[in-house]
Amino acid sequence: MNIGTRVPMTDGPPKVTGQAIYADDLRLPNMLYGKILRSPHAHARIISINTSKAERLPGVMGVVTGKDAPAKYGILPIGHDETAFSIDRVRYVGDEVAAVCATSEQIAEEALELIEVEYEILPAFVTPEEAMGCEDESLWLHHDRKRNIEKQYHHHFGDVEKGFQEALDSGGAVRFDKYYNPRVTHVPMEPHACVANWEHEGKVTLWTSTQTPHYVHRTLAVVLDMPMSSIRVIKPFVGGGFGGKSETFTHEVAACLLAKKTCRPVKFNFTREEVFYAHRGRPEQYVELKTGVAKDGRITAVEAKVVQDGGAYCSYGVVTILYSGALIAALYDIPNIKFDGYRVLTNKPACGPMRGHGTVGVRFGFESQLDMLAAEIGMDAGELRLKNKLKPNTITVNDLRVTSYGYDKCIEKVMEASDWRNKRSKMPYGKGVGMAGSHYVSGAANSIIRSKLPHSTVSIKIDYDGGVTVYTGAAEIGQGTETIHAQIVAEEMGIELSRIRIVAADSALTPVDLGSYSSRVTFMAGNAAKEAARDIKMQLFRAAAELLGESPEHLVARDEKIFPRDEPHRSITYQEALLACIEQGGTLIAKGTYTPPPESQGGSFRGAGVGPGVAYSYAAQVAEVTVDPETGLFTVDKIWAAHDCGRALNLLTVEGQVEGSVWMGLGQAVAEEQIFENGKTMNPGLLEYKSASSLESPPIETFIVETIDPEGPFGAKEAGEGSLAATIPAVANAIYDAIGVRINDLPLSPERILKAIEEQKKRS
Amino acid sequence: MKKELVTLTVNGEEKTLATAANRSLLNVLREDLNLTGTKQGCDDGDCGACTVLLDGEPVLSCMMLAASADCREVTTIEGLAREGKLDRVQAAFWTEGGMQCGFCTPGMIVSSYALLKRNPDPSEHEIRDALSNNLCRCTGYTKIVTAVQHAATFEEFLDKQS
Numbered sequence: 001m002n003i004g005t006r007v008p009m010t011d012g013p014p015k016v017t018g019q020a021i022y023a024d025d026l027r028l029p030n031m032l033y034g035k036i037l038r039s040p041h042a043h044a045r046i047i048s049i050n051t052s053k054a055e056r057l058p059g060v061m062g063v064v065t066g067k068d069a070p071a072k073y074g075i076l077p078i079g080h081d082e083t084a085f086s087i088d089r090v091r092y093v094g095d096e097v098a099a100v101c102a103t104s105e106q107i108a109e110e111a112l113e114l115i116e117v118e119y120e121i122l123p124a125f126v127t128p129e130e131a132m133g134c135e136d137e138s139l140w141l142h143h144d145r146k147r148n149i150e151k152q153y154h155h156h157f158g159d160v161e162k163g164f165q166e167a168l169d170s171g172g173a174v175r176f177d178k179y180y181n182p183r184v185t186h187v188p189m190e191p192h193a194c195v196a197n198w199e200h201e202g203k204v205t206l207w208t209s210t211q212t213p214h215y216v217h218r219t220l221a222v223v224l225d226m227p228m229s230s231i232r233v234i235k236p237f238v239g240g241g242f243g244g245k246s247e248t249f250t251h252e253v254a255a256c257l258l259a260k261k262t263c264r265p266v267k268f269n270f271t272r273e274e275v276f277y278a279h280r281g282r283p284e285q286y287v288e289l290k291t292g293v294a295k296d297g298r299i300t301a302v303e304a305k306v307v308q309d310g311g312a313y314c315s316y317g318v319v320t321i322l323y324s325g326a327l328i329a330a331l332y333d334i335p336n337i338k339f340d341g342y343r344v345l346t347n348k349p350a351c352g353p354m355r356g357h358g359t360v361g362v363r364f365g366f367e368s369q370l371d372m373l374a375a376e377i378g379m380d381a382g383e384l385r386l387k388n389k390l391k392p393n394t395i396t397v398n399d400l401r402v403t404s405y406g407y408d409k410c411i412e413k414v415m416e417a418s419d420w421r422n423k424r425s426k427m428p429y430g431k432g433v434g435m436a437g438s439h440y441v442s443g444a445a446n447s448i449i450r451s452k453l454p455h456s457t458v459s460i461k462i463d464y465d466g467g468v469t470v471y472t473g474a475a476e477i478g479q480g481t482e483t484i485h486a487q488i489v490a491e492e493m494g495i496e497l498s499r500i501r502i503v504a505a506d507s508a509l510t511p512v513d514l515g516s517y518s519s520r521v522t523f524m525a526g527n528a529a530k531e532a533a534r535d536i537k538m539q540l541f542r543a544a545a546e547l548l549g550e551s552p553e554h555l556v557a558r559d560e561k562i563f564p565r566d567e568p569h570r571s572i573t574y575q576e577a578l579l580a581c582i583e584q585g586g587t588l589i590a591k592g593t594y595t596p597p598p599e600s601q602g603g604s605f606r607g608a609g610v611g612p613g614v615a616y617s618y619a620a621q622v623a624e625v626t627v628d629p630e631t632g633l634f635t636v637d638k639i640w641a642a643h644d645c646g647r648a649l650n651l652l653t654v655e656g657q658v659e660g661s662v663w664m665g666l667g668q669a670v671a672e673e674q675i676f677e678n679g680k681t682m683n684p685g686l687l688e689y690k691s692a693s694s695l696e697s698p699p700i701e702t703f704i705v706e707t708i709d710p711e712g713p714f715g716a717k718e719a720g721e722g723s724l725a726a727t728i729p730a731v732a733n734a735i736y737d738a739i740g741v742r743i744n745d746l747p748l749s750p751e752r753i754l755k756a757i758e759e760q761k762k763r764s
Numbered sequence: 765m766k767k768e769l770v771t772l773t774v775n776g777e778e779k780t781l782a783t784a785a786n787r788s789l790l791n792v793l794r795e796d797l798n799l800t801g802t803k804q805g806c807d808d809g810d811c812g813a814c815t816v817l818l819d820g821e822p823v824l825s826c827m828m829l830a831a832s833a834d835c836r837e838v839t840t841i842e843g844l845a846r847e848g849k850l851d852r853v854q855a856a857f858w859t860e861g862g863m864q865c866g867f868c869t870p871g872m873i874v875s876s877y878a879l880l881k882r883n884p885d886p887s888e889h890e891i892r893d894a895l896s897n898n899l900c901r902c903t904g905y906t907k908i909v910t911a912v913q914h915a916a917t918f919e920e921f922l923d924k925q926s
Contacts, residue, residue: 006861016854191804241865272807656903
């Protein structure tokens, strides 16, 4: 049994020895170095581009601009609004205009300065209000996006007015509050990088730091105007993603174009500053929430208006805005929900998916507001949450199918561990505890490009050597997918983990997996791996059955042996069965697939495709804080975090994912914020964008709650995203408990706390 | 730019190379010596991914000129494992889940290695303090602290076993 134990990551040794090869560690013979010219303006027309001086600089081997790759693309089929380089207009400071490759990075940088671009500067829209207020069609960021609204949705399930009335009639409470979330970004430690190699005969190979090699593969085919079969995309080790490497980026296209042009390998490696321009992080969000709670604690209705400042291109924006509405549901039992969502285009770097995609801004507001409603009706905040639990196997009011559900257990766990009942409202002034919950899809039930194709296929090969090679398209980005594949296959086959070798994310070798997004890999690729392992195990069983004089159905595999159920003494070894099997039919090959069941795929209203998960993870947290009311400075002393991951296949990596999510949420709660001035990013570096160090990070105690999902592999659900959103409101609620003030704008800075204390004094 | 001859002892091996005076130690390690285990996370001295040991002390190799390491001993992540065996700090980062994506890991391990050399039994605060120049975005640092604590007891543990 390896399932449910602490299995160190199977790709750990190369990471701790420096042997792991990330994209920037690749060196191909005769390689060139690429650099991207970026717009200095937030919004401008391109009048002309002259690259002749740059091309004449000794050492420069190639220059490409918009005319070399005019095809439009975008990760969403309904958002094809990007080209690799700006053709007639730049839309944010950092937008790509041209790329150069040269014999050294320094020469490529010098060449950028020799490219002459004439711009006609246009007024820039830096807030959603400005952008939506623009009536001049010629200034809209994209001509077919009226008044710069990328998309708007208006959903109404049940009857919220009736729900609010019911709350009031029962003697409960209804509140309306506004919340603000600034723009934050992933900051993976590894900057984006790639290497392209042109292989003549019209073929190209791209090694790239990506979470979604399959979607990069698809987009390259369109932009390079080449068949997919002529393009090979390989994902080397990836130094973190958190959502930020989930679509095709300009440098990936540029590397291929320049490799073709020069017939030499070309590498791009972003500076840290460029990572902030590539962005695709969490949008700035304005959230208005109205929630009703009956006297007995039941939530009767929720009405939300969400405006997201999505930046210059669509990216995943339509999904982000839909998640913000859809996942109001599926955590609590809410009978009436109204949602108005606006995704707005502005002249800032494009936002995209970030850990907890779409859910975080609304969850901060909702969990803060719930805390206030609990106080208003005189109920404990934990009890109120428990009161509104869902039942497993429920369809929510907006057609989300909840299978397993462990939120209530998570709440009970953190209440007990944090000594909630003895601390909440009972600690001295300046100290407090706060609670919040969150959830997330365990794999989106609908793929980005709607089709009937499986979401994951995994194949397995076994030959004479006895080694088991697992081929998967899943993208390991540090979250442990390769380890999970190995564990699942070893567990299903009853063999040692050390026999397994993973070959992953190479489009020429591995079957398609849609990628590491929406927390889908353990559930989907895991199920595919389990099915493949079961298939190959049955091949071994058929050979073993002949040797044992038994029927294959009666056999089990455990500890490298195959034997009739309940008769372990009559066993043959895995190796014996393998040889018998190969003698009959040669090398063993099997595959498994995963396709979400239709009943998980949601309703039929406009926008219903986003929100349905094949399952949902649940999380609850308690944060304890100490606030200095004189300075507004505060410390988060500890966080207790419980996460329902269905079944923990690997305790070590589940804990790691939960701790990482909590920490990332904490960063967003207390410090992280991108600052813009006239559309220009003012803090595009790690000194100015505040990512907490070890000294500033509190202890996190993690509790795993298991609910054994009926459809997850061995009952597993996601662990990597669901915990993030709870951390922010847990800290905000703890600050309230400590000093009695509410901060509705993030980050929860000392300045905001001091201001709130002053206002509180004025009122009293 | 004029090149200078620089002699570095890297992981016990003496290397003499001609390099422009303005190049960083990080750049020379990665590009000239092909020691790509040391990472470039920011090239600005903010993230610590490029940490190496210079005469046993952790330094940010992106902020240091290769020329100023002339005639000194440099230890990189590649120099810690001996005879096919992981160093105790490497082993602990692996088994205790002290790394996820692995990109900050070489720098983090080198800093931890230096800490345990000068302070064999650090408190949690001392560990967090010693690693505060090494940013990680994956782990929340919890398991990194555990890994260093575990590594600190490792030799003692081995003594007890033998």
